[in-house]
Amino acid sequence: MDKNSVGLVKTKYVTFKDDFYFESGRILSPITVAYETYGKLNKEKNNAILICHALTGSAHAAGYNSPDDQKPGWWDGMIGPGKAFDTDKYFIICSNFLGSCYGTTGPASVDPSTGKPYGLKFPVFTVKDMVKLQKKLIDYLGIEKLLCVAGGSMGGMQALEWAVTFPEKTNSIIPIATAGRITPMAIAFNTIGRFAIMKDPNWMNGDYYGKAFPRDGLAIARMAGHITYMSDKSFHKKFGRRYATFGGIYDFFGYFEVENYLKYNGYKFTERFDANCYLYIIKAMDIFDLSYGYGSFEEAVGRISADTLFITFTSDFLFPSYQTEEIVNIMKSHGKKPEWVDIESDYGHDAFLLEFDTQAAYIKEFLDNVYKKVAG
């Protein structure tokens, strides 16, 4: 464990017993939230930063849950002493979002009224629902106003939603590699995953708990997702056209290294993620649209009063930079001064999980400035 690690951390849990109203009108209780914190909340309680995770992430963003852990949290390169999100200065909170399967209540959780997992009885939830549950956690922690909400991909959607839905509750946001609504092409990729899972005979309309798991379907969904996380260039660099099997190119079941990688990671994913949760979460991603409930996309974006640092990556074709540019232009037309950096990178969408140093430079300076304004 290096000296810049937050070290050993424990995931905490809180259960809210009052009724939670979903955007759809559905009502659910109780709801448990899994979360971790790093660094210390100061006595003014004005140094708290909420980190929001992406599609398949968890509350475990940094450090190690046990001394035996092979890998640290999913954004360990960004969170720790002296890192982009500096735990010597800030109090960092990361919670597993509503509907996921890492401790927060979701479709794979047990419905106390039946003693069985919710499955498809779970309400369809939205990014706004995730954010509303995060706000309950922040209230519970006694934080009046966050210093910042930050996240990449679906985490960036949550950051945007915080700024639009609760403009009085955060001083700043850092939406990374994200969009105010995804493109139809991104929906198309999710469609492949959705079909692959739903057509897996083991899926059985979501009622597979305690029976065979729809492993093939979820693996294929992950493989399709994986393509969108990379870029043409990163595929070239990582795999080229290297062939992986002894049988050679005329072997019907032979395969290239890129296939081997996709397969390996696809099936590995099925050991750590629930198929129904995946379906619900990609649905939340598809239907996420800042403009819902407002007159227009422009009107919704116009509500953002938080200081804003947008980060995009040039080779990200899942959340292309032009989508952030659109938001930036709307904000400017409302007299705001959003900051935006389009980082040159070959990593594609995955860059937000890999480009630590390039992001850190911008994030540190941005947070410094926001904190100075807030703390004086």
Add this chain to the structure above:
Amino acid sequence: MDKNSVGLVKTKYVTFKDDFYFESGRILSPITVAYETYGKLNKEKNNAILICHALTGSAHAAGYNSPDDQKPGWWDGMIGPGKAFDTDKYFIICSNFLGSCYGTTGPASVDPSTGKPYGLKFPVFTVKDMVKLQKKLIDYLGIEKLLCVAGGSMGGMQALEWAVTFPEKTNSIIPIATAGRITPMAIAFNTIGRFAIMKDPNWMNGDYYGKAFPRDGLAIARMAGHITYMSDKSFHKKFGRRYATFGGIYDFFGYFEVENYLKYNGYKFTERFDANCYLYIIKAMDIFDLSYGYGSFEEAVGRISADTLFITFTSDFLFPSYQTEEIVNIMKSHGKKPEWVDIESDYGHDAFLLEFDTQAAYIKEFLDNVYKKVAG
């Protein structure tokens, strides 16, 4: 039927009874080839153009097979009197390639030794094998040297292979929206399709004939393919984020128009194509590499002596223009003068099936010049 149609055409068949040697060393006989011709072969037999089809195409490139046909052949906009491939001047041949399921022998054809479809007993074939079978057809038609070989996507691969393998057999080639070897990212997309089919319980290791068809798997494969045929812009233009279902955005089974389209076309495809053929053909696409059998890619491309017109499309991310640029540069370094046009289009890879006028202008002039050189 408009005056620029080639009118009613009949698919013809020829069966070669001698042993056909595959690149893999496997041997097969007999092999039937389905083909169509449009226009007239002149008495010098120097006006023949071979059109090569793409992944799921057929010999039926132009005109109508019956007066009741709702749609003409797959490249009708390009082939006919006065069109890019002008049937008033040229004799156009299009054959269904080896291993497909539209009349030419392939995995779904009946193995005369067993009376049952070959299935996975069919040899793995390559683009070179396709081209060798096309050459048998050309020989059979009494044509010494083709005026041109042209095609888009996998059809362009065949055109390139003709020029590399049989430089003495064609005066020119027009490879469109293609590559000398596909990118690892393109292989990744084929991997999704391959897994979706192979994991469909109805696939049964390819032995599904006379039983349930692996419909879901093939539909998902087609859906994944469809994404690669379009572009971010064409997705925006065609679908936007329009929602398609009555149940609204909180309906778990609700969907966007783009999903509806992918699903409809995915399943429609299963009514016209065989799953094993699809697997074999995407394998041929994956393993296609001009350099196989030569010292290097450069050496293989250096063999091209035919006059060459390359066409690419700016928004094609499946066969990106830079792959053609690489070939063009190699040819130039060998003192050749390839022509190359990178057509500005939002249609993505599909552009070769949609951009008739833009392509026609270049093709007509190119063929005029080649024909003048050949016929004097």
